[in-house]
Amino acid sequence: PLALQVPSRFFDELLEEHYFGLLQKTLYQVLGSGARLRYEVVVENSSETLEQRTIRLPAFRQSGSAPVQAALPFTPTAPDVADFTGFLNRRYTFANFIAGESNQLAHSAAQAVAEQPGRTRFNPLVIYGATGLGKTHLVQAIGNRILERNRTLRVLYTTSERFTIEYVNAIQNNKTNEFTAFYRSVDVLIVDDIQFFEGKEKTQDNFFHTFNALHQLGKQIILTSDRPPKELRDVDERLISRFQWGLTADIQPPDYEMRLAILQRKSQDEGVDVPREVLEYIARHVTTSVRELEGCLISLIAKVSLDGRLPSVELAKEVLRSILGPLDSLAVTMDDIKSAVAAYFNISTELLESKTRKHEVVLPRQVAMYLAKQLTTLSLKSIGLHFGGRDHTTVLHSIQMVEGYLATDPTVAQAVEQLQRKLKA
Structure with missing residues (x-):
């Protein structure tokens, strides 16, 4: 028989699949209809002898001829599909x-x-x-x-x-x-x-x-x-x-909108109607991973089921305290930032979210965007959505403006410092 050396049994499968006809025709022409082909697997730095098995190859264009025998390596133990x-x-x-x-x-x-x-x-x-x-x-x-x-x-x-x-x-x-x-x-x-x-x-x-x-x-x-x-x-x-x-x-940590969507889907899958404000509270404070996010929701649902309580923000706070620690160690939220900035500059949070370009609103809005970038994990796009749906380029411009003010305007620098201290307290 003719021996053909290959580095693994997968090469003999490759040859059988793509060059079967050519190999068969050539063997019959050169060696005759009784030709036999044996594949030998040659493993580097190994002298082990592989157990062989036999498969049958139909004769080339000779429907009545005896099949050709070809010896192959060990029988794989992989199960049928x-x-x-x-x-x-x-x-x-x-x-x-x-x-x-x-x-x-x-x-x-x-x-x-x-x-x-x-x-x-x-x-x-x-x-x-x-x-x-x-x-x-x-x-x-x-x-x-x-x-x-x-x-x-x-x-x-x-x-x-x-x-x-x-x-x-x-x-x-x-x-x-x-x-x-x-x-x-x-x-x-x-x-x-x-x-x-x-x-x-x-x-x-x-x-x-x-x-x-x-x-x-x-x-x-x-x-x-x-x-x-x-x-x-x-x-x-x-x-x-x-x-x-x-x-x-x-894959990066999910932004606020995605966290909220995950919680909404999970609550639907669990068949529990959790108020949106409860899901929003969890989404604002659990920012690290999807697994932790879903874990907090499941814990809340368990308390609702076992204790007979209604899902509420207060119950969510209890759950988050038990999982994440004291509330004062939880992440700063966009609501926290907007409320603090609005109070400092003596304007309403609605004005921060509005389309107005008045100077007495533009600067506070820029400061709020800057603080959001510094103190949250939200993307620029997500931050913009909290300020009237502004795009990420507007948010980036606002951040860059505040960074410039910090180096040139002591009043703005003082405002940012005090707001950061308050929000982190």
């Missing part, structure tokens, strides 16, 4: 993912990948951001959408920690071939929290070859991290380079 468990949580979907300015690129890229896995430039797709911002929800939504469109695809969600544990177990039980075959048999591989690969050299090496095998076959790879790939420490530069082959998109 019908028995395949991809560890996806079905409740994570695009339908219940709140998209906004803070996650727009990641959300758009995720939808594109879900529609055409492995056929966009976003391969791999790397989504990074702090804990609790929705990375896991988004990447699992990709997997669920892909399966909705094609149930025959093998979509696997895992974490880097689980990958590492399974790899160690495979080594200990002499099943590295089966481990490798399983992970390289998937059509879509989703790996959460790749920062866990830091410092694990052997795991990184295995994942490097798994990544290469999948990418060369056009399979989709989706990764998440708590930081950009280039900031990962103790990770092989070869892996860092491959993580950056596709698209890297970040």
Whole structure:
């Protein structure tokens, strides 16, 4: 038989898929109808002998001829599609993912990948951001959408920690071939929290070859991290380079409007009618993560259910005290800022939000925008919405004006200093 050496079983699959006809025709012409082809997997720095299996190839344009036998490497242990468990949580979907300015690129890229896995430039797709911002929800939504469109695809969600544990177990039980075959048999591989690969050299090496095998076959790879790939420490530069082959998109903490939308959706999902002013209060004070935001709402709903109390701002304050600490340590809100500025300059908050360009209103409004940028996590666009729907360029101009006044106008500098002290007290 003719032996054809390949670096992995996935190359023999690639040859069978794309060059089957050419190989078969050439073998029959050169060696005759009894030709046999054997694939040999050559592994660098390894002398292990791989168990082989046989597949049948139909004769080239000879319907009555005997099939050609071709010996292949070990039989992969990956289950059939019908028995395949991809560890996806079905409740994570695009339908219940709140998209906004803070996650727009990641959300758009995720939808594109879900529609055409492995056929966009976003391969791999790397989504990074702090804990609790929705990375896991988004990447699992990709997997669920892909399966909705094609149930025959093998979509696997895992974490880097689980990958590492399974790899160690495979080594200990002499099943590295089966481990490798399983992970390289998937059509879509989703790996959460790749920062866990830091410092694990052997795991990184295995994942490097798994990544290469999948990418060369056009399979989709989706990764998440708590930081950009280039900031990962103790990770092989070869892996860092491959993580950056596709698209890297970040998710930032949600702004006020997005936090409010998340709370509204969550309260609807829980079947509880929470007054808007209660949701607004929570949205103003819980600014760090989606997970913490939803946790506060669930705690409030639990108190309503167990204690028989009505949802109110006072109850929300109690819940936030128990989770976030004393109220005086909570974040400064836009209402706090507008009220303080209006009182200091002796005008109404309505004038701050109005369209008037009177000098006695313009300066206080600019100061309020400056303080909003300094003391809250709101985006420029979100700040503008609190002042009559002004756009982000107007907000930026106001901030720059106040910064100029701070260096040249002692009166404005004193006003800003006193207001900051009062708001932080």
